[in-house]
Amino acid sequence: MRVSLSSTFDLDGGLGGSVDMHAETIADIMATLIDRYPSFQQLLDRGVAVSINGQIYRDDWTQPIPADAQVFLIPRIEGG
């Protein structure tokens, strides 16, 4: 699975890009990214949401990821 990152995210000095990994849930994605890029924790602290096939998930890390899904990490949104 290819996980794309918003260009506002900075992993090891590079903005945006994508990471290939095996993940069945959002929690798997987060764990893999923290494992490979320890600085990802700082992004998580500022807030990360996950778009799966266009639907944005902010909180539920148990959310399963269908095969061949488009997965995109974006900043976590709040509102007014």
Add this chain to the structure above:
Amino acid sequence: MGHEQKYVDKKYEVVGTRFNRPDGIDKVTGKARYGADASAPGQLVGRVLRSPHAHASIVKINTSKAEKLPGVKAIITSADLPDVTGGDQGLADILENCMARGRALYDGHAVAAVAAVDEQTAAQALKLIDVKYKKLPHVTDVDEAMCESAPVIHDRIITRGVEPKPTKPSNVAARTQMGHGDIEAGFAEADVVIEKSYKTEQTHQGYIEPHACLASVNPDGTAELWVTTQGHFVFRNVCASLLGLDIAKLKVTSSEIGGGFGGKTHVWVEPVALALSRKANRPVKLVMGRDEVFRATGPTSSTSIDVKMGAKKDGTITAAVAEMRYQGGAFPGNWAMLGCMTAFACYDIKNNQSIGWDVVVNRPKVAAYRAPSAPMAAFAVESTIDELAKEIGIAPIDMRLKNVAREGTLAPYGPTYGPIGIEHTLKAVKDHPHMRAKLKKNQGRGVACGFWFNIGGQTCTDLNISVDGTVNLTLGTVDVGGSRSSMAMIAAEELGIPYEQVRANIADTTSLGHNDMTEGSRGTFSSGMATIFAARDAISVLKQRAAKMWGITEEDVIWENGQALATGDSHSNLPPLSLKEIAAKSGRTGGPIAGHNEVVADGAGMGFASHICDVEVDPETGRSTIVRYTVVQDAGKAINPDYVEGQFQGGATQGIGWALNEEYIYGDDGCLQNAGFLDYRIPVCSDLPFIDTQILEVPNPLHPYGVRGVGETSIVPPLAAVGNAIANATGVRMTHAPMSPPRVLAGIDTLEHAS
């Protein structure tokens, strides 16, 4: 218990109809209890001393004279709010914003607070507190704050998102960039390119009820807070973290709320009231004055935005670039990032790029305001689209339809859209009678679009059935727009009972699990989902009880139209059991009947709207009058259409105020010059025509009823819709909001002189 979140198309009995709101009578008769309407035995009056300077070192605070004043029971400074945030910079910023720590960062920043036996004594005590300031250079303008020569407000801010990483601090907290495609190639394809710069001024949410609370802290570490808020669970967590209290020992009750629109998602005086109560060992009531609300709560950003867009002669937009500068007040925020994410979100633009700069200035800490950051970005982009359309010679509505985003479009912020409703709203606008109505002299018509994400979040709900069959629905999301009615309607729909049989209540923080804020247009989406699931839980129990009453297995019971039915040939002679009949026997069939649900309601559907505005401009004065206004918005599913329309109208009204009048005006001294409703002009009923609405329903695939949030999106288009209408009425393209009479008149004069 797991529940199916996916949308199911079905016919409704209650949902989609219109009922009066259950809190309506209390509100119109004055019985409703707002933030300032609570009292406690022995309560003191809290007042806050605020900085008269835009930026100053606090050399010394001498409270000795004030302490000796009879009736003064406690005085606090930052020394009484030690930093227990454990390195969490976000929390530390909130703490520093609630009470200055060594430096006053903006006009109105709290420097000390008093609790006294009455208002007069508290006011007198504030005058007796001697604060020695050393004034520091200040900056309040977003563009000036980015200059090398600007006074640096925080030594700790090193710009994020810039390579190589800067070595010196500045007022630029972060750079954000997003988009896709090849910008240069896109502009090379264009037949027409328009480039313009825009400014929007800082505005306040303008809620009528000021911030108010009653705090009581006991020596054993337990505490209570009655407060006007959009999210009492979040207030509980934040206040407990700032004061070092155990979260579960702080009970927070949300009052009725007299408007919030994002401004009541943040704590301002609540930690101060709790600290005063802790020191005085008595309850403390603290109510902000209107001037304090303007000077020291969280308005929206002022901005400076450059937009460049190119299009082919057939109207296809080939490239779009926006560079946006948003000030977040005296503390870093992510407001420009939100501008970047929303700027081009209504369109399918092959090559687009948004760059955002989040900047700090000596102004109050910016807070969310209804679709935060999106209206300013839309003002710039939607105005530029009209200029493009004019240059090409295509109708603005057709230009938008030509480039509209659809399911499958790559969103500018990255992902691909699922089912969305922007095209539906534009087509509805094009077909609307408003578009064919004749305009009179000095009148012009403008169209603009808007986008907002909407969010879900953590939600926890209880549903309890009384022995007479009436139902208590216990919610944790504060009702800011009539959600108690909508939730009661949903419960009635699920249970198959009349709406009047359900009473919805907002519980305090000791009565339910955590609920996120009512923000991000999440109330009806997320609490609605939890209510559906809680009702379905209760129905399971009702079926079990019916089975017991009949002496059959639960599998042979179904629930239809508010009653249990026995199925199968052997049970066909059993008469139905109504909810009331089952409830009446509950004590003898297993006890109270209840349903419960806790859910992370992710999957909020995106909100899109298109607006039509007719404006008449007086060429002598530059005054613009809105003569007709129509909102078309996708609601997914309108639970109670009255309140959906109310949200559309409220958002449009606030956007019109922003477009025409509202503006924070700072003097050269960096102090706010118009901290009151006389000088900060929000629209009143007599300023506006009836705002017409059209609800579209493109179901959200991840809500059982298809609900999308509706609360925020309609504040996004008005700035541009009004600007486009003024341009069509006068020939003047306004690039600075608010488009107040002096600015419009100056534009008309410039145009006349040029011709």
